[in-house]
Amino acid sequence: MKKLLTTSAALGLTLLAAAPSVFAQTADQRTAISLSANTLQYKGNFGSQYWNNENNWKLGGGISFSRYLTSGLDLGLHLNYGKVNYDAVQGAPQFGSFFEANIVNANLGLKLKLNNGWALKENAFIQPYLLIAPGAAFVSSDGVINRNGTTRAFDGSDTYFDVHGAAGITFRVSESVGLFVQTGQHFPLNANIDMDPVRDDNKIDDRYLQHSAGLTIALGKKADEDNDGVSDRKDKCPGTPAGVAVDANGCPLDGDGDGVPDYQDKCPTEKGLAALEGCPDRDGDGVRDSEDKCPDTPGKAELQGCPDADGDGVTDASDKCPNTPAGVAVDATGCPLDKDGDGVPDYQDRCPNRPGPASNKGCPEMKVEEKKKLQEATKFIQFDFDKATLKPISFPTLNGLVQILNDYPDYSLGISAHADNKGDDAYNLRLSDERAASARAYMLSKGIAADRIVSHGYGETKPIADNATESGRAINRRVEFDVYLPGDPNPAETKYGVAPEIPAAAPKAAPKAPVKKAPARKPAPRRK
Structure with a gap:
């Protein structure tokens, strides 16, 4: 057994080094190939080697092709070659007899995976399974039978219907490969591997164990539209920009857990707000703390986050005239402008461009x-x-x-x-x-x-x-x-008071036309 494990480990490491960088068999990559080393242990009329580590182990090999059906079931074709031999021990009816058999198995089996999400996750490191695989056993035997003083040599071959049941564990070494160990029993029906003419009534007296260790790798390329290393089937954030680091679900990493992915987060190590590109704002004034000169007091963005109670554009800390009325122009100290320097601020100065006393509203007094x-x-x-x-x-x-x-x-x-x-x-x-x-x-x-x-x-x-x-x-x-x-x-x-409304001027009278006198009438002539 020790020799088997040493040889199997060497084979596994060799295959692991040569394996391509592919993912283990999943719903994304449904086809897998397995290579293994194995040894067989006989049990029949000559005796039993089951679990006997003192016998000379004969190493064989195998190859399997499997197809993913569901998270809990695979369908596989298993091809194995092995060798058994046995010498009848003293006291056995066949004492002095011996045989050696070469066996080739071809089985089509269903693997029940226990890492189907019920007890273990599909990507668990330890992945136990059960296998039931009917098929055919091709047996070629030769040897000598000594029974009742009669010795007879034999040499023959035959094919039998075989039922193989096994249990195993796959170790998910990485996302690229899995190593497995497996033990199971073959029941070749009506098989006479040792060629002993004396048979049991049920004719299943000859059978053998198969112990295997090997490597499984997946074939094909998974669908990954955004090339982030997470298959489209599992990708909860499809369309991630090229080069962006993602988690197991295909979503961009968010180290500080603020909902803003690191590649868009201006403050990737501090929890912040999406509106501020992931940066914090502890006073809630809309200015990120790294740019806020007054990070603990709400202020205005245009004043780098500092307050301005009177709204004159000068922060309260620098404002020497903190209660300036709204809309009044001020200087750098927050005080109302006084262009003529007469002590009367422009907003109260009736003559802001010429100095005058406050008693005259900031205007020059007339002489x-x-x-x-x-x-x-x-x-x-x-x-x-x-x-x-x-x-x-x-x-x-x-x-x-x-x-x-x-x-x-x-x-x-x-x-x-x-x-x-x-x-x-x-x-x-x-x-x-x-x-x-x-x-x-x-x-x-x-x-x-x-x-x-x-x-x-x-x-x-x-x-x-x-x-x-x-x-x-x-x-x-x-x-x-x-x-x-x-x-x-x-x-x-x-x-x-208000001046009276000016009335319109009366229209001038038109000049009178001269009156013509009627001509004097001549007196009528007297009648004579």
């Missing part, structure tokens, strides 16, 4: 003498009688006002014109509006932008003196000039 010119300008504006035409005496005053507007480009000017109560009310209202517009037109002609001057006429509705006297009426016929800052109301409207 006292210029304010005085505005107040006294009304005294020097005169028009032709009952017209809106400016008298030349008014020009120096208006030019002075133009200069003030040029010196203070952020200010606007309101012009309001008034009349006394003499004449028609509607006429007086139109005339006052035209006179205010005339003063405005003059100043626009000197280069002042149209959107900086507003003019209105109030007619006789806002007197400041008694219209019962000539001096009072002269005061009431006036043009006032008021400056104001952007965003402020027109001072005239503050003082007098």
